[in-house]
Amino acid sequence: MSMEQPDFHDADERAAWELIGRHQAIEPSFGFAERTLRRLHEQPTPARSWLRLPVLRWAAVMCLLIGATVGLWMTQRRERPVATAEPEVVAYAQTQGEDYLEDFDVIASLDQLDAGGSQL
Amino acid sequence: MIEHDTDVALMLRVKDGDEDAFRQLIERHQRVVINVIHRAIGDAWEAEDLAQRVFLQVYRSAGRYQPTAKFTTWLFTITHNTIRNEYRRRSRHATESIEAMPEGVELRAQGTDPAREVAERELQQRIREAVQELPDAQRTAVILCRFEGQSYEEIAAVLGCSVAAVKSLLHRARQTLKEQLRGLY
Numbered sequence: 001m002s003m004e005q006p007d008f009h010d011a012d013e014r015a016a017w018e019l020i021g022r023h024q025a026i027e028p029s030f031g032f033a034e035r036t037l038r039r040l041h042e043q044p045t046p047a048r049s050w051l052r053l054p055v056l057r058w059a060a061v062m063c064l065l066i067g068a069t070v071g072l073w074m075t076q077r078r079e080r081p082v083a084t085a086e087p088e089v090v091a092y093a094q095t096q097g098e099d100y101l102e103d104f105d106v107i108a109s110l111d112q113l114d115a116g117g118s119q120l
Numbered sequence: 121m122i123e124h125d126t127d128v129a130l131m132l133r134v135k136d137g138d139e140d141a142f143r144q145l146i147e148r149h150q151r152v153v154i155n156v157i158h159r160a161i162g163d164a165w166e167a168e169d170l171a172q173r174v175f176l177q178v179y180r181s182a183g184r185y186q187p188t189a190k191f192t193t194w195l196f197t198i199t200h201n202t203i204r205n206e207y208r209r210r211s212r213h214a215t216e217s218i219e220a221m222p223e224g225v226e227l228r229a230q231g232t233d234p235a236r237e238v239a240e241r242e243l244q245q246r247i248r249e250a251v252q253e254l255p256d257a258q259r260t261a262v263i264l265c266r267f268e269g270q271s272y273e274e275i276a277a278v279l280g281c282s283v284a285a286v287k288s289l290l291h292r293a294r295q296t297l298k299e300q301l302r303g304l305y
Contacts, residue, residue: 006265006287006290006291006294007287007291008294009291012298012302012305013294013295013298015298015305016294016297016298016300016301016302016305017266017294017297018305019247019301019304019305020247020250020251020262020266020297020301021266021267022243022244022247023159023244023247023248023251023267024244025151025155025267026154026155026158026164026167027151028150028151028154028168028171029168032146032150032154032168032171032172033143033146033147033150035172036146036171036172036175036176037139037142037143037146039172039176040139040142040176040179043176
């Protein structure tokens, strides 16, 4: 055993260093290796999950959070009443695509006719 | 060097799930691991329990073991982390303070003089407390250097710092120990 020799600054430091060397070692109790092997068999080996990597664990948590946020937002959006605009605007929007709008030009022409009539 | 090679060879067998190789590794290193933990923690039974955890960790991490460094460096690194985790755990559970742990070690007979035996027991207690009160890195550096005769380079590898940092840690630890043990030397 190669023992490093520290650079002691004074005699007290050396004496304290030598004193702690008097701390006694203990011996392993009988059957330590067997007990360790038994414990190995008793404890199931933790699954080698990719989630054990800290970075991936954080990434998974962030994905879950983002997913939950998006889900919540989508749910709220779906539940929100459609008619938030003025009733007239909604009514107009609902008329889009209706057949009678094809007659709008006719109505506009009638206005022109009306305007022409007033000039008479 | 032969021992190092054998450790590596055993570890490579453990990597393949060879429990006999694992048993040989335990038998070869159990004494040193138990003593490193015992000097840091102070309780013999607890030291054995934690030493078992160290060896279980060795077995479970065998797949990641690379025979580039000495096996003992790897073993001491796991031991150091286990001790540090134990200190953290105990600091969270204030009722299980390190000082409150009972000492289960029976001192070897120092002769028939009871007064001398009591004095020796007290000395052992004081040394243990002084070492335990050191900060994590200083404590491990002192234990590996003073009791296990590890080189500065190996201690630096275990603690993940430079050799100069290890020398600094040991210097500060010696200063603290000098004050803590004043009157006993």
